[in-house]
Amino acid sequence: MSNPPIPPATPTTSLLSLDALFDNPVFAGGFGLAGLGAAAALARRGAIQGASLIKRRLLIDLEIGKQDPSYPMLLAWLTLPRPPGGFLASKLTRIHHMSMNTSSRASNDGPGHTSFLAQPGYGRHIIRHKNAYIAVNRMKGASSNMNTGEPFETITLTTLYAHRHIFGDIFKQAHELALTAQEGKTIIYTTKAFDWSQFGEARRKRPLESVILDSGIKERIVADVQDFLGRQQWYVDRGIPYRRGYLLYGPPGSGKSSFIQALAGELDFGLAIINLSERGFTDDKLAMLLTKLPARTILLLEDADAAFRNRRQVDSEGYSGGSVTFSGLLNALDGVAAGEERIAFLTTNHIDRLDEALIRPGRVDMTVRIGEATRYQAAAMWDRFYGDIDLDGNGRQRFLDKLEELDLVAGEQSDEKARLNTSTAAIQGLFLFNKDNMDGAIAMAEGLIPRIYESEKQEGLKVPA
DSSP, X not given: OOOOXXXXXXXXXXXXXXXXXXXXXXHHHHHHHHHHHXXXXXXXXXXXXXXXXXXXXXXXXXXXXXXXXXXXXXXXXXXXXXXXXXXXXXXXXXXXXXXXXXXXXXXXXXXXEEEEEEXXXXXXXXXXXXXXXXXXXXXXXXXXXXXXXXXXXXXXXXXXXXXXXXXXXXXXXXXXXXXXXXXTEEOEEEEETTEEEEOSSOEEOOOGGGSOXXXXXXXXXXXXXXXXXXXXXXXXXXXXXXXXEEEEEOSTTSSHHHHHHHHHHHHTOEEEEEETXXXXXXXHHHHHHHHTOOXXXXXXXXXXXXXXXXXXXXXXXXXXXXXXXXXXXHHHHHSTTOOSSEEEEEEESXXXXXXXXXXXXXXXXXXXXXXXXXXXXXXXXXXXXXXXXXXXXXHHHHHHHHHHHTTSSOOTTOOSOOSSOOOHXXXXXXXXXXXXXXXXXXXXXXXXXXXXXXXXXXXXXXXXX
16 A cells, blocks of 8 residues: 655745744754854954954054164163153053163273163053153064074054154154264274174274374375265266275284274264174175165274185185185175275285285275384373473473484484384383373383394394394
8 A cells, every 4th residue: 555645845834844943942042142153253353353444544553673773772762751741641651561781881990880771671561752652562573683693673663643743753862862872982883793783882982182193194094084075976976986995004003993993983983893804704794794884984894914815715724814805805895795985994914915906996095004103103192191290391302312212213303214113002001001100101111122122132133123
């Protein structure tokens, strides 16, 4: 016996089935929860997007990385005391997390000086500047600089878009604060991996008149540098690279580096120092550093002859002498990658080791010998140390006569050169040992005789003329 056929579902039957499904409390509860969850997710997403839109429209961010020169300026500015505001402002703008920056410097007349500067630490802070509230977020990155190993850091400033002009005022004040802190001082830069780093605290400017060179030398170099600084457009109009090179050569202790440091102070420039004889200093590192030379900074390349000990980058035993090669030095000075707006000084104690290719104009525009102490220099140095007590100049005359008698300086009217030369550094050392005692300085003048000649005399050898 066969089953009767099932009649097809009609619309009325389907509606009754849906009603029965919704009447089921288990299904209705699950569907309601799912609907509520979806609605909540949509509302949350909409709120996030709305808040992001409001933030983009109403707020503005400014991010400053640690590699930017303004980073330390901004940190110093954030330590300034803020003018008192209302009760709410004073509560909101408190900085509860600080970090310490300690620096020390030596002193010639004391144990030295150590300064402590408390700066806003890592995290979020709120400050108030000219009726504008600014959120400060100082963050330390998880990654670090591959060259220095220091972790990346950023400071993000956030304020209302309507107050965006406040950023310009902040950085103007930060820059003025940095200039005030460095006023009367010279910043010394040294190399750190492939970048420049300030070497300690800025040093007090050395007066140019405190460096005593032979007659006319100092004035000639200073006049040439000042003429160069005033002729930038002249170089541009003629398509000439705007850079100037100087080579100072002579024996150690003659005042080459001291003069360059004093010149930087006179021009209100910084001083960036590279020692070419440093082991591991490669051509690419030299080229990279010269492209990053800080603005208004004199470049000092010490021991320029070191590059000539390594004309070939690799020999049978690897690197020989310094790692900077002769060709690398030439390319850095005036190659395609050489920077402009640059004043460079090269120093060497052995000019005979230098190649004519280095000394040609364009690489070295002025070559000056700064040699052993002369009678003119000895007299000027005496006046600086004992001029206030040697009022009649009698002590100076006795000292100069003593130097001439010992053949350390040539006579005033003589065309002959002294046989036993001494350096200005040695004379200064003698004066420092005999502060306020000019008779003691005269009595100890024999100590200025170079030791090599003293040993030769004791052994009965002939001192060369």
